[in-house]
Amino acid sequence: MVFLGSLTAAFAVIANHSLRSWDNQLTGRLTIQIPPLENGADSARLDQALETIRGVPGVATADVIEPATVSALLEPWIGTLPADADLPMPHLIDVAVNDPHDFKSTDLAEALATVVPGASVDDHRIFLVGLIKLAGTVRALAIITVVIIGMSAVAAVVFATRSGLAIHAPTIELLHLMGAPDAYIASLFQRHALLLGLRGSLLGALVAAVALASIARLATEIDTALLPDLAVRPLDVLIILAVPVTAVLLVMATARLTVLRSLVRMA
Amino acid sequence: MAVEVLRFDNIGMRYGVGPEILRDVSFGLEQGSFHFLTGSSGAGKTTLLKLMYLSHRPSRGLVHVFGKDISVTPRASLPALRRRIGVVFQDFRLLDHLTAVQNVALPLVVSGLKDDKLDQHVRELLTWVGLADRLDAKPSTLSGGQQQRVAIARAVINRPRLLLADEPTGNVDNEIAVRLMYLFEELNKMGTTVVIATHNDDLISQFRHPVLQLSSGELIQLPPRWQRGR
Numbered sequence: 432m433v434f435l436g437s438l439t440a441a442f443a444v445i446a447n448h449s450l451r452s453w454d455n456q457l458t459g460r461l462t463i464q465i466p467p468l469e470n471g472a473d474s475a476r477l478d479q480a481l482e483t484i485r486g487v488p489g490v491a492t493a494d495v496i497e498p499a500t501v502s503a504l505l506e507p508w509i510g511t512l513p514a515d516a517d518l519p520m521p522h523l524i525d526v527a528v529n530d531p532h533d534f535k536s537t538d539l540a541e542a543l544a545t546v547v548p549g550a551s552v553d554d555h556r557i558f559l560v561g562l563i564k565l566a567g568t569v570r571a572l573a574i575i576t577v578v579i580i581g582m583s584a585v586a587a588v589v590f591a592t593r594s595g596l597a598i599h600a601p602t603i604e605l606l607h608l609m610g611a612p613d614a615y616i617a618s619l620f621q622r623h624a625l626l627l628g629l630r631g632s633l634l635g636a637l638v639a640a641v642a643l644a645s646i647a648r649l650a651t652e653i654d655t656a657l658l659p660d661l662a663v664r665p666l667d668v669l670i671i672l673a674v675p676v677t678a679v680l681l682v683m684a685t686a687r688l689t690v691l692r693s694l695v696r697m698a
Numbered sequence: 699m700a701v702e703v704l705r706f707d708n709i710g711m712r713y714g715v716g717p718e719i720l721r722d723v724s725f726g727l728e729q730g731s732f733h734f735l736t737g738s739s740g741a742g743k744t745t746l747l748k749l750m751y752l753s754h755r756p757s758r759g760l761v762h763v764f765g766k767d768i769s770v771t772p773r774a775s776l777p778a779l780r781r782r783i784g785v786v787f788q789d790f791r792l793l794d795h796l797t798a799v800q801n802v803a804l805p806l807v808v809s810g811l812k813d814d815k816l817d818q819h820v821r822e823l824l825t826w827v828g829l830a831d832r833l834d835a836k837p838s839t840l841s842g843g844q845q846q847r848v849a850i851a852r853a854v855i856n857r858p859r860l861l862l863a864d865e866p867t868g869n870v871d872n873e874i875a876v877r878l879m880y881l882f883e884e885l886n887k888m889g890t891t892v893v894i895a896t897h898n899d900d901l902i903s904q905f906r907h908p909v910l911q912l913s914s915g916e917l918i919q920l921p922p923r924w925q926r927g928r
Contacts, residue, residue: 610781
């Protein structure tokens with residue numbers, strides 16, 4: 432269960448990173464497309480557009496994307512262009528905003544429409560909204576799965592402890608009659624559960640670590656543009672390590688409470 | 699007026715909806731007293747002992763142990779009372795995974811008193827009951843009589859104020875039985891109140907102690923056998 436829980440927690444962490452990264456991309460950057468002019472008066476128009484964009488409140492930077500970069504972006508669709516190709520290429524302006532959550536791309540579009548008719552503002556929403564929804568769902572499912580695994584662990588420990596209580600009933604009754612306080616008897620079961628939980632958690636965490644390392648290694652061999660960021664940060668390690676630690680604490684607490692509740696039934 | 703370590707007032711006891719095993723049982727045990735508890739099989743001796751060592755609560759009536767009314771004593775206070783009661787169970791109840799020494803030391807461990815000096819005391823007591831050569835033996839390798847002596851040593855190891863023994867000499871020969879009775883008497887001389895449940899009339903007649911006799915769930919208190927004649 433620790434193995435499954437650790438893996439699921441790792442997936443939740445990765446989904447969370449992707450979600451935040453894509454969300455920042457969605458709201459933090461925009462691309463302005465200026466259609467080419469037939470009479471070649473593009474330079475003045477571009478300067479006018481840049482001036483307008485930089486004047487919109489909330490815009491941090493606005494930079495023209497070099498024609499060579501635009502050509503490279505189009506290369507997968509139209510192939511390598513010859514140096515003397517006279518193809519009308521749109522001008523692209525990369526815009527970064529200060530506060531992504533406070534910025535409205537419609538304000539920028541309205542400001543541009545009066546100065547540069549035909550300019551379009553692309554906030555990447557169409558491409559990223561679906562991905563963000565998917566990552567959000569994966570994250571929610573992963574968290575629900577971790578909770579379900581935790582609940583299953585609690586149920587398993589309750590049944591195991593009850594079996595232990597039934598098996599050791601004569602010993603428990605003897606200790607009870609000798610004057611052992613409930614807390615003392617519960618601590619014996621708690622210690623046993625701690626040792627078992629530690630062993631199981633260590634094993635589960637080790638196998639999960641190997642599995643995660645293998646997945647991360649395999650992912651480096653794939654085009655990373657298709658995959659979310661799999662890099663593990665120190666905080667992520669803490670979150671994933673919290674699974675076995677929580678499992679051990681959960682096992683101990685469950686065993687203790689189960690025994691205490693059972694002992695109350697004795698005189 | 700002598701202090702009573704235990705008092706039963708109009709005790710009735712039944713298991714579930716079954717018949718009443720004990721009826722209107724009333725008696726008191728003065729500190730330092732020694733009683734035999736006798737009666738035919740099914741008379742209620744074991745049930746009476748269970749009430750005395752606080753394993754069960756009565757269906758009706760009042761139980762006072764060491765001056766405390768059990769019916770109003772909080773559950774959390776009962777272990778401290780139980781630690782002052784030593785019990786020799788009829789079926790010994792030794793823990794099979796522990797050695798004789800470890801079984802005898804168990805009440806000390808439960809009380810948090812175990813140390814090396816006490817371990818020496820445990821070994822001496824086991825030697826005194828004739829088990830010097832079986833100190834580290836597991837109960838399953840001991841005879842019935844040897845197990846009984848381990849159970850007795852366990853019951854007396856922490857010098858209880860009240861010692862209850864259910865047929866403690868049932869599985870030993872007469873010589874060992876008398877030796878064990880002398881052990882109980884020694885404890886009694888040091889202030890321990892002793893109740894021995896037994897069928898053994900010969901044993902009862904050898905010692906000058908009063909008898910609590912159960913008959914069909916009712917208690918009759920008798921003077922020592924030597925005062926009644928045989």
